[in-house]
Amino acid sequence: MFGKVKKSKSRLVNVNEMIQKAIEGKYAIAHINTNNLEWTTAILEAAQETNSPVIIGVSEGAAKYQNGFKNVFDMVNNTMEYLNITVPVALHLDHGSYEGAKKALEAGFSSVMFDGSHYELNENLAKTKEIVELAKKYNASVEAEVGTIGGEEDGVVGQGEVADPNECKMIADLNVSILAAGIGNIHGLYPKNWKGLDFKVLAEIKDTIPSTGLVLHGGTGIPSNQIKKAISLGVVKINVNTECQIAFAQATRKYIQDKKDLDEKKKGFDPRKLLKPGKEAIKDMVIEKMKLFGSLGKA
Numbered sequence: 411m412f413g414k415v416k417k418s419k420s421r422l423v424n425v426n427e428m429i430q431k432a433i434e435g436k437y438a439i440a441h442i443n444t445n446n447l448e449w450t451t452a453i454l455e456a457a458q459e460t461n462s463p464v465i466i467g468v469s470e471g472a473a474k475y476q477n478g479f480k481n482v483f484d485m486v487n488n489t490m491e492y493l494n495i496t497v498p499v500a501l502h503l504d505h506g507s508y509e510g511a512k513k514a515l516e517a518g519f520s521s522v523m524f525d526g527s528h529y530e531l532n533e534n535l536a537k538t539k540e541i542v543e544l545a546k547k548y549n550a551s552v553e554a555e556v557g558t559i560g561g562e563e564d565g566v567v568g569q570g571e572v573a574d575p576n577e578c579k580m581i582a583d584l585n586v587s588i589l590a591a592g593i594g595n596i597h598g599l600y601p602k603n604w605k606g607l608d609f610k611v612l613a614e615i616k617d618t619i620p621s622t623g624l625v626l627h628g629g630t631g632i633p634s635n636q637i638k639k640a641i642s643l644g645v646v647k648i649n650v651n652t653e654c655q656i657a658f659a660q661a662t663r664k665y666i667q668d669k670k671d672l673d674e675k676k677k678g679f680d681p682r683k684l685l686k687p688g689k690e691a692i693k694d695m696v697i698e699k700m701k702l703f704g705s706l707g708k709a
């Protein structure tokens with residue numbers, strides 16, 4: 411008879427300790443979205459090589475693409491074991507729905523964002539409260555959101571709203587670990603006429619909820635000086651997705667334009683070769699972001 415399959419125990423941590431340290435040390439943790447095995451490996455290698463804590467983000471759409479939350483959990487967890495990753499890693503549902511957050515927790519995610527920003531405030535508060543209670547049972551952390559973040563994320567389109575500090579306080583009082591508050595940030599590429607981050611509102615939010623870690627979504631394309639200022643005003647988690655996608659696409663395009671995939675002798679068509687430059691480009695981008703956010707050596 412076959413032996414029983416042994417399920418590997420979770421190597422993931424929630425974000426609480428890494429966020430607390432980041433608040434004290436005035437730096438930000440990189441949240442990098444993953445899309446597949448190349449992404450996951452690149453993110454984990456970047457974190458380990460630079461001794462940085464990291465948050466691996468997965469949207470519901472990206473989880474579906476990777477055949478579900480369980481598959482994502484197993485891939486991240488098993489890759490950590492295989493590569494001997496010892497830095498703190500959280501696996502975090504990005505912009506989760508109410509049902510999605512529950513499913514991700516069940517599958518072993520160590521952190522979830524419940525994005526109730528499109529509900530009216532009382533419903534957002536009630537649902538966030540339930541998810542916080544449920545997450546406690548899994549020792550997982552929760553990110554909440556007030557004020558929609560602009561741009562498009564997996565079909566959800568926001569208007570680049572700016573959050574109300576009083577609403578931030580109401581959500582923070584539910585004991586969420588981190589809070590995404592819109593301050594004029596946008597997912598994807600910023601339009602030429604973008605006005606920049608609203609630092610006045612960011613400072614007001616920080617004054618209102620000094621002990622809650624603030625999250626900056628839409629990390630792609632925000633100029634370095636604005637990133638640094640946001641960190642100095644209390645941002646401790648910065649989400650980056652599009653920039654890694656562009657880096658991957660550019661490197662893959664170059665490989666094909668150089669006709670390396672057509673080199674039959676070297677088997678340039680082998681996916682391990684074809685996807686390697688893209689994977690390395692993601693890794694370089696993640697390290698660049700960690701350096702900018704000040705998290706190198708903070709594991």
Ligand code: 13P
Pocket residue numbers: 443467504505563596597598599626627628629630649650651652653
């Ligand atoms: P970008 O794709 O703009 O980097 O935003 C990522 C993000 O905020 C994920 O939640």
